[in-house]
Amino acid sequence: MSSYNLTESLRQNGEFKALVGKLSGQPLSQCYQCGKCTAGCPVSFAMDVAPNKVLRMAQAGLKNEVLRCQSIWICASCSTCTARCPEGVDVARVMEVLRIMAGKEGIPAPGRGKDVSIFNSAFLRSVRRNGRMFEAGTMAAFNIKSLHLLREATTGMHMFIKGKLRLLPERIKNKKEIDSIFTAAVKERGGEL
Amino acid sequence: MRYSYYPGCSYHGSAKEYDTSTRIVCKSLGIELVEVSDWSCCGATAGHSTDDLLAAALSGRNLGLAEETGLDVTASCAACYQRLAHGRHELTRDPLLREKVNKITGRPFTGKIKVKTILDVLLDLGVDAISEKVVKPLSGIKAAAYYGCLMVRPAAVQADDPENPVKIDRVLQSVGAQTVDWDFKTECCGASLAVSNEDVVVRLTYNIIKSAVEAGANCLVTACPLCHFNLDIRQGKINSTLGTDFNLPVFYFTQLVGLALGIEGGSLNLNSHFVDTSSLLKAI
Structure with a gap:
């Protein structure tokens, strides 16, 4: 088990805790580590850091560590933790804010998180291009970027047989409005999505 | 309306x-x-x-x-x-x-x-108004109503109770189906992790299907495309990975309501699922 000097960490990264609190709108200090979020988390078995520990790391200002864990990417946004937190902390929102921060800082998603991040990008690229997400195109882009070339090939075949696989994207009429949404988001963020 | x-x-x-x-x-x-x-x-x-x-x-x-x-x-x-x-x-x-x-x-x-x-649009009409239009009560259906996450959490958007929702149950009961009490109504299916981390979703959907079968359900009923996808199309993957022999049809609740209203199965696309639905539908 690794150990941290919390006094030192908070001295250096105190503003990180405040920023996570501000962006998420969540009272991080309220978390008293009961572990209810972790107990109910359906995907905690696949995480490298349990949800309650992610909260603790954010409280302690362990910025470098928490933005580099797989858990913030494996979180499926099911919000079970949020619904059950006795202190009313929206844990799923904190996870989300950490994921967004990691993305903004250009920190590559590690381990199991890598393909999650690739999928999100492929999905958003499809939306940006067409205004609507094109399922087959998103999967093809994911497979190429993730080097899982045959991922979901059987699923795709089945969908095709059942008439559920569209082969061409649908494009909305006012594509310019989608362009302005993406342009505004990129501008405010100060970098690509 | x-x-x-x-x-x-x-x-x-x-x-x-x-x-x-x-x-x-x-x-x-x-x-x-x-x-x-x-x-x-x-x-x-x-x-x-x-x-x-x-x-x-x-x-x-x-x-x-x-x-x-x-x-x-x-x-x-x-x-x-x-x-x-x-x-x-x-x-x-x-x-x-x-x-x-x-x-x-x-x-x-x-x-x-x-x-x-x-779901709320239908319920606003009232269960009695739906019942009145039923021409084919779904007496052979014993459904595990599966809500997943996104309609019931977080609190700001929840359309039903986050732990024990009943709205799909109420709609199905109004068309003559039975619904079972079971534990996995709102357990996450893993959603889009299916693409990036399939093993996670195989484990989660296994738990959901197993719980539905153990509760005596003869089908799962959802109100979410991603839940449906993970539970239906991936059922074969669960069987091949975990050695199970699940064969549990998964419907959208609107398909079953349509059937009870006398709408012909073809226009409800009842045969577009991965898990065969025909033997169950014959039993209604």
Whole structure:
């Protein structure tokens, strides 16, 4: 088990805790580590850091560590933790804010998180291009970027047989409005999505 | 009753039977759905996982377009419902964000209209009104109603109880089906992790299907395209990975309601599922 000097960490990264609190709108200090979020988390078995520990790391200002864990990417946004937190902390929102921060800082998603991040990008690229997400195109882009070339090939075949696989994207009429949404988001963020 | 209708990106693809059965059921119940003109993607999890402003504006554009109809908006897809309802929540509580988003989208949203699940649209009509139109009670159906996450969490957007929701059960009972009490109504299926981390989803869906079978259900019933996809199409993958022999049909609740209303199975796309539904349907 690794150990941290919390006094030192908070001295250096105190503003990180405040920023996570501000962006998420969540009272991080309220978390008293009961572990209810972790107990109910359906995907905690696949995480490298349990949800309650992610909260603790954010409280302690362990910025470098928490933005580099797989858990913030494996979180499926099911919000079970949020619904059950006795202190009313929206844990799923904190996870989300950490994921967004990691993305903004250009920190590559590690381990199991890598393909999650690739999928999100492929999905958003499809939306940006067409205004609507094109399922087959998103999967093809994911497979190429993730080097899982045959991922979901059987699923795709089945969908095709059942008439559920569209082969061409649908494009909305006012594509310019989608362009302005993406342009505004990129501008405010100060970098690509 | 009239609503504006947001179909969502899976409506011509993986979840086309949900869209078609929603439209047809609403029509036969006298509910008019007006499709939101030129709607765009809600951004789904990829959007809100990536950028707050992007997520707010993607919802904001659709809310603005829906508001142009002057009608409350409904979405059949649970994920789309959640993004629209969440967008409405954010944009109505934060006037500065609303102003900013409205300027970006050029489709002003004032907060006048509400966002509803298609489940609530049916329930607003009333279970008695639905029962009255039943021509073929679903007496052979013993359903495990599966709600998943997005209609019931978080609190700001929840359309039913986050731990023990009953709305799908109530609708199914109104058309003569039985529903079982079971433990996995709102356990997550893993959603889009199916693509990036399939083993996680295989484990989660295994638990859900096992729980439904143990409770004595002869089918699962959902109100979410991604839940349906993970439970139906991936059932073969669960069997081949974990050595199980699950063969549990998975329906959208609108398909079963349609069947009870006497709508012909072909137009409800009842045969478009991975797990064969024909033997169960014969038993009704």
